[in-house]
Amino acid sequence: MNTEYEDFRASVRRLAADKIAPHAADVDDKERFPEEAWAALRAADLPGLPYDEKLGGSGADLLSQVIAVEEVAAACASSALVLLVNWAGTSTVVSHGSDELRAEVVPRVAGGEAGAAWCMTEPTVGSDLSGIRTTATRDGGDWVLNGQKRFISNAPWAEWYAVLARTGEKDFGVFMVHKDDAGISFGPHEKKMGMRGSPTTDVVLADCRIPGRRVVADPTQGYRYINGELNVSRALIAAQALGIAQGAFDAAVAYTCDRRQFGQALSRFQLLRGMVADMAVKIESARALLHDAVALITAGDPRARSRVSMAKLLCSDNAMSVTTDALQLHGGYGFIRDYPVERMMRDVKITQIYEGTNQIQRLVIAKDVYAGQVRS
Ligand SMILES: Cc1cc2nc3c(=O)[nH]c(=O)nc-3n(C[C@H](O)[C@H](O)[C@H](O)COP(=O)(O)OP(=O)(O)OC[C@H]3O[C@@H](n4cnc5c(N)ncnc54)[C@H](O)[C@@H]3O)c2cc1C
Incomplete structure (x- = not known):
C-alpha cells in the first residue's frame, strides 16, 4: 500500500481514537445516535468521501472508503454503519439518477447535513428480494408507494430513503422518498444485540406520493x-x-x-x-x-x-x-x-x-x- 493510503489510514485512526472511541461505550449503553462521532466525521469531511467534487464530495476511491470504514469501525462499529449506509442509500442515485435527482439528494448527504438509508428488506422478504410486496404505482406525474420495509438502518434519522418497490409482475424500481413526504412513517426503535448506536426501524409507506422526478432512471430496472x-x-x-x-x-x-x-x-x-x-x-x-x-x-x-x-x-x-x-x-x-x-x-x-x-x-x-x- 502506498504512503498516501497509509497517511490517510493514520489520520482516520487518530480521529477515531480521539473523537469517536471515547463515546462508543456510552452510545452502546444508551442505544443512542453517535452524535459526537458524526460531528467528528463531518468536521473531517468523511461523509463526502465517495461523491464527485461537483456534488460536494471529495471523489475518493473505494480503497479509501474501505480504509475509512475499517478505522472508524475499530473504534465504534455503529458510527461506521451510519457512515456506510449513507453511501449505500445514495449509491443508485449517483450511478443511475438524473442530474436533477443527484443535485436534489447528494450534496446535503455529502456534507453530512442529511442522512440516507436503503430499504429492501420487508417483514416477509429477506434473502429472496424477488418476493418484495411494496408497490409503486404511476398516478399522473407522480408515483404512489405502499408497503412496509423492515430493519432499515439510519431510520428514522435519515432524510432520504432509497426504496426498492414493485412496478410490475417482475419489475422493480428504486424510488427516493423524503422523510417529510406525506404517507411515510416509522416503526418503533428496534432493540438490538449490537450496533446499538445505529438507529433501526421499519419504514411504512401508506399512499406515499412522490413526484415523478424521484424515480431512479428506469422504473423497471431497480x-x-x-x-x-x-x-x-x-x-x-x-x-x-x-x-x-x-x-x-x-x-x-x-x-x-x-x-x-x-x-x-x-x-x-x-x-x-x-x-x-x-x-x-x-x-x-x-x-x-x-x-x-x-x-x-x-x-x-x-x-x-x-x-x-x-x-x-x-x-x-x-x-x-x-x-x-x-x-x-x-x-x-x-x-x-x-x-x-x-x-x-x-x-x-x-x-x-x-x-x-x-x-x-x-x-x-x-x-x-x-x-x-x-x-x-
Ligand atoms: C441490524 C440490522 C440492520 C439491517 N439494515 C438493513 C438495511 O439498512 N436495509 C435493508 O434493506 N435491510 C437491512 N437489514 C436486513 C438484513 O439485510 C436481512 O436481515 C438479511 O438480508 C437476512 O434476511 P432475513 O433476516 O429475512 O433472513 P432469511 O432470508 O429469512 O434467512 C434466514 C436464514 O435462512 C438462510 N437462508 C435463506 N435463504 C437461503 C438459501 N437459499 N440457502 C441457504 N440458506 C438460506 C439465511 O442465511 C439465514 O440463516 C438489517 C438487519 C439488521 C438485523
Missing part, C-alpha cells in the same frame, strides 16, 4: 441497479467487520501485556501466544482478500462479484472468531462492559447476516465457481 451496488456495499460491510476485529485484537494484545498471572504477563504464555498469532493471521488474510476484491471492483473485472462475496464471508467469519478469542484473552473481565471487547463481539455478529447472509455469499461463490469465473 433490481439490476441494486445488484450493481452490492459489490461496493459488501466490500464496505467486510471492511466494517475487519475494523471491529482489529479493534478487539488491539485491545486483547494490550490487555495480555498488562495483566499478570503466575508471576508473568499473560503475553508470555505460549498457549495464548498461539491464539494471538492465529488472530493476526485471520485479520491479515481477510484484509488481503478484501483489498484484492477492491482492486477487482475498481478495475471492473467480472471476478469482482465472487471475490467480494469471499471477502465479506472471510472478514465477517474471521471477525466473529477474533472478537470471541479477544474476549477469552480478557478472562472474566472480557465479559464485563467496562472493557470494549464484549461490545465488539456483539456488534460483529450482524456482519455475518446483513448485506446478504454468509449462506447467500456461499451460493454466489459456488455459482461463479461452476461458471468458471473464479480462477485467477
Whole structure:
C-alpha cells in the first residue's frame, strides 16, 4: 500500500481514537445516535468521501472508503454503519439518477447535513428480494408507494430513503422518498444485540406520493441497479467487520501485556501466544482478500462479484472468531462492559447476516465457481 493510503489510514485512526472511541461505550449503553462521532466525521469531511467534487464530495476511491470504514469501525462499529449506509442509500442515485435527482439528494448527504438509508428488506422478504410486496404505482406525474420495509438502518434519522418497490409482475424500481413526504412513517426503535448506536426501524409507506422526478432512471430496472451496488456495499460491510476485529485484537494484545498471572504477563504464555498469532493471521488474510476484491471492483473485472462475496464471508467469519478469542484473552473481565471487547463481539455478529447472509455469499461463490469465473 502506498504512503498516501497509509497517511490517510493514520489520520482516520487518530480521529477515531480521539473523537469517536471515547463515546462508543456510552452510545452502546444508551442505544443512542453517535452524535459526537458524526460531528467528528463531518468536521473531517468523511461523509463526502465517495461523491464527485461537483456534488460536494471529495471523489475518493473505494480503497479509501474501505480504509475509512475499517478505522472508524475499530473504534465504534455503529458510527461506521451510519457512515456506510449513507453511501449505500445514495449509491443508485449517483450511478443511475438524473442530474436533477443527484443535485436534489447528494450534496446535503455529502456534507453530512442529511442522512440516507436503503430499504429492501420487508417483514416477509429477506434473502429472496424477488418476493418484495411494496408497490409503486404511476398516478399522473407522480408515483404512489405502499408497503412496509423492515430493519432499515439510519431510520428514522435519515432524510432520504432509497426504496426498492414493485412496478410490475417482475419489475422493480428504486424510488427516493423524503422523510417529510406525506404517507411515510416509522416503526418503533428496534432493540438490538449490537450496533446499538445505529438507529433501526421499519419504514411504512401508506399512499406515499412522490413526484415523478424521484424515480431512479428506469422504473423497471431497480433490481439490476441494486445488484450493481452490492459489490461496493459488501466490500464496505467486510471492511466494517475487519475494523471491529482489529479493534478487539488491539485491545486483547494490550490487555495480555498488562495483566499478570503466575508471576508473568499473560503475553508470555505460549498457549495464548498461539491464539494471538492465529488472530493476526485471520485479520491479515481477510484484509488481503478484501483489498484484492477492491482492486477487482475498481478495475471492473467480472471476478469482482465472487471475490467480494469471499471477502465479506472471510472478514465477517474471521471477525466473529477474533472478537470471541479477544474476549477469552480478557478472562472474566472480557465479559464485563467496562472493557470494549464484549461490545465488539456483539456488534460483529450482524456482519455475518446483513448485506446478504454468509449462506447467500456461499451460493454466489459456488455459482461463479461452476461458471468458471473464479480462477485467477
Ligand atoms: C441490524 C440490522 C440492520 C439491517 N439494515 C438493513 C438495511 O439498512 N436495509 C435493508 O434493506 N435491510 C437491512 N437489514 C436486513 C438484513 O439485510 C436481512 O436481515 C438479511 O438480508 C437476512 O434476511 P432475513 O433476516 O429475512 O433472513 P432469511 O432470508 O429469512 O434467512 C434466514 C436464514 O435462512 C438462510 N437462508 C435463506 N435463504 C437461503 C438459501 N437459499 N440457502 C441457504 N440458506 C438460506 C439465511 O442465511 C439465514 O440463516 C438489517 C438487519 C439488521 C438485523
